[in-house]
Amino acid sequence: MFTSKYLSLGYISIIAIILGLVINTTFVNTAQAADDRKIELKIKGMGCEMCAHAIDKVISSCVGVKGCDVSYKDGKATVEIEVKANIEEIKKAVGDAGFFLDEWSIEELQ
Numbered sequence: 001m002f003t004s005k006y007l008s009l010g011y012i013s014i015i016a017i018i019l020g021l022v023i024n025t026t027f028v029n030t031a032q033a034a035d036d037r038k039i040e041l042k043i044k045g046m047g048c049e050m051c052a053h054a055i056d057k058v059i060s061s062c063v064g065v066k067g068c069d070v071s072y073k074d075g076k077a078t079v080e081i082e083v084k085a086n087i088e089e090i091k092k093a094v095g096d097a098g099f100f101l102d103e104w105s106i107e108e109l110q
């Protein structure tokens with residue numbers, strides 16, 4: 001029969017391995033997301049899109065930064081960080097690049 005031919009032990013093993021990988025990846029991602037946080041920095045001193053790009057670069061180079069989105073229009077940076085990230089380092093990096101941190105806030109990622 002067609003189905004019994006293809007549901008041999010070999011195929012079942014391969015399916016089990018793929019399922020295992022999918023489940024493992026899902027759990028690993030969930031574990032990381034639980035520790036991740038998002039911080040929002042209001043930044044003064046940006047004059048153009050190049051400033052936003054420069055800030056993006058310095059923030060992204062900080063330890064534990066997973067993602068960064070700097071908006072020149074809104075004057076803010078949204079930064080996704082891991083537990084090992086040092087918020088003081090991120091704030092200092094923005095200051096050292098010649099910009100001013102107005103205020104900042106932390107929120108947990110869902």
Ligand SMILES: [Cu+2]
Binds near residue numbers: 047050
């Ligand atoms: Cu500029």
